[in-house]
Amino acid sequence: MPEYKNKPYWQVGVSKPHIPIQNLPQNLPKSVDVVIIGAGFTGLATALHLLRAGQTVALFDAMSIGDGASGRNGGMVGPSLHKLGLDGLTRKYGAEKAMAILQEGMNAISYFKNFIEKENINCDLQMTGRFRGVNNKKALETVIRDSENLMTLDGFRFDVIERGDVPSEIGSDLYHGGVVYHQDGGLNPFKLQCELVRKVLSLGGVLFENTPVGTTQKKPGGIQVETPEGTILAKNVVVASNGYTKRFAPGTRRYFSKRLLPLTSAMIATEELPKETIDRLFPNKRMHGGNHRLVQYYRASPDHKRVLFGARGTDARDRASINGPVLKMHLCKIFPELEKVKVDYSWSGKVAYTFDHAPHLGEHDGLYFAMGYCGSGVTRTIYLAQKLAKRILGEDGYETAFDDLPFETKPFYSGTPWFMPPLLKWHSFLDQIEGN
Ligand SMILES: Cc1cc2nc3c(=O)[nH]c(=O)nc-3n(C[C@H](O)[C@H](O)[C@H](O)COP(=O)(O)OP(=O)(O)OC[C@H]3O[C@@H](n4cnc5c(N)ncnc54)[C@H](O)[C@@H]3O)c2cc1C
DSSP states (O other), X not given: OOOOBOSOGGGTTOOOOOOOOOSOGGGSOSEEEEEEEOOSHHHHHHHHHHHHTTOOEEEXXXXXXXXXXXXXXXXXXXXXXXXXXXXXXXXXHOHHHHHHHHHHHHHHHHHHHHHHHHTTOOSOOBOOOEEEEESSHHHHHHHHHHHHHGGGSXXXXXXXXXXXXXXXXXXOSSOSEEEEETTOEEOOHHHHHHHHHHHHHHTTOEEESSOOOOOEEEETTXXXXXXXXXXXXXXEEEEOOGGGHHHHSTTSOHHHHTTOEEEEEEEEEEOOOOHHHHHHHOTTOOEEEOSOSSOEEEEEOTTSSSEEEEEEOSOTTOOHHHHHHHHHHHHHXXXXXXXXXXXXXXXXXXXXXXXTSSOEEEEETTEEEEEOOTTOOHHHHHHXXXXXXXXXXXXXXXOOTTTTSOOOOOTTOOSOOTTHHHHHHHHHHHHHHTTO
C-alpha cells in the first residue's frame, strides 16, 4: 500500500498566520455587526469588505484554516463559465439571460485579478491560460463551436489547437486537439487563504477556529448565534459554509443544506520530477482538463516541480489511502510515463453543487449567503463576496445575474446526495467506453 502524506501539498513551506484569539468563553464578543459562519474564501473576503466599511465582524470556522475547500483546492482560476454552456442556458432562460450569466464569469475573473493586484497578495498567481483537450474529432468540433459562440463576451479569447499542435500544449497522446482559454491561470490557494486571514485580523476581525456555529435565532436587536463558547448577538449573519453546511450543524439551516449537493473533490501531488519531464508534459505551464464526464483537472505546481492532479473523490470520508490510488490510475491514463512516479501527497475536501449548476447568493429569512460554486469557487467566491458585502451594507452595485435564479431543491432531498455514487460510477463507465 503506497504511503502518502495525508495533507495538501499547498501547505508545504507556507506558515499559517498566528490567530491571537483563544477559544475561551471570555474572548467571545457579546455582540458584533456581523457574524460569519465559515472562514473560507467566501467568509474571509466578505469580512474584508465589511471591516473596511467600519463594521465589527466575528468569523467562526468549525475546522482549522486550510481544512476547508478554500485552502486545499486545485488553485485554478478562470471565468468558470456555467456548466450548461450557452446552448443549455439559452434553452433554460432565453438568450439574453444566458449571456448575462456567462458574462458574470468574465466579470469574476477580471475582478479577481484586480483584487489580487490591488491587495498585493502573494499567492503565486500565474495567468498562463488553460488547455481543454478533447479526445475525438466530433468533440473538437463541439468545443470550437461552443467557444466561438462565447466571442461576444467581454474579454473572452481562445485559440484552437489542432491535432498536430497538441504536443506544444501537453505531453499526452490522449488528445485529438483542444482549445486554449487565455483568461485562466493558477495559484496556491492556501497562500491566498492565509493572506486573507492576515488582512482580516489586521483590520480588527475576530476569528475563532475549531468552533462550529449551532443555531441562529432572531431576537430583538438582531440574531442570536450559538457557539460552543457561548452566544453572540449579531445585527447580520452570513452563511459561508458551502460544502460543509450540513456536516457541522446537521439540524440547522436546513434551507441551505436542502439546496446543496456536497461532493468530494480529491487531489494528489507527485514527487518532484526532472525539469525536462515537466517541460514536456506541460510546455506552457497551463491549467488542464479534458472532456471526461467525471471532472478531472491537472497542472504543474507553481514551482514547476510536481504534477498536481484532481478528480471526484471516491471516498466521501476523505481517506487519502483510498482516493490516492484511484487518482494515480486516472493520471497515468493521461501520462502513462508517470506509472513509476511516486505520489507524495493525497488530500480531499468538499465542494457544493446546486441543482441548476449556478452559485447562489442573497438573503433568506434574515441570513445572508453565498454558496454553491459547483466545484469552481476560487474566482467566484472572491467576486461574489464583494457583491454580498455591498448588499449587506446597502451599497449600490450588488446586483448579479444570479440574483433572480430560484435556489432549487428537489422533493425528499435533505442534503445527502445518496444518488451521486451510482451516477458517478455510470459516468466513469461512459468515460471508459469513450476512451477517456
Ligand atoms: C480538492 C478540491 C479542488 C478544487 N479545485 C478548484 C479549482 O481548481 N478551482 C476552483 O475554482 N475551485 C476549486 N475547488 C472549489 C473551491 O475550493 C470552493 O468552491 C471554494 O473554496 C468555496 O469556498 P467557501 O469559502 O465558500 O467554502 P469553504 O472553503 O469550504 O469554507 C467553508 C467553511 O465553513 C466551515 N463551516 C461549515 N459549517 C460550519 C459551522 N456550522 N460553523 C462554523 N464553520 C462552519 C467549514 O469548516 C469550512 O471551513 C476545489 C475544491 C476542492 C475540495
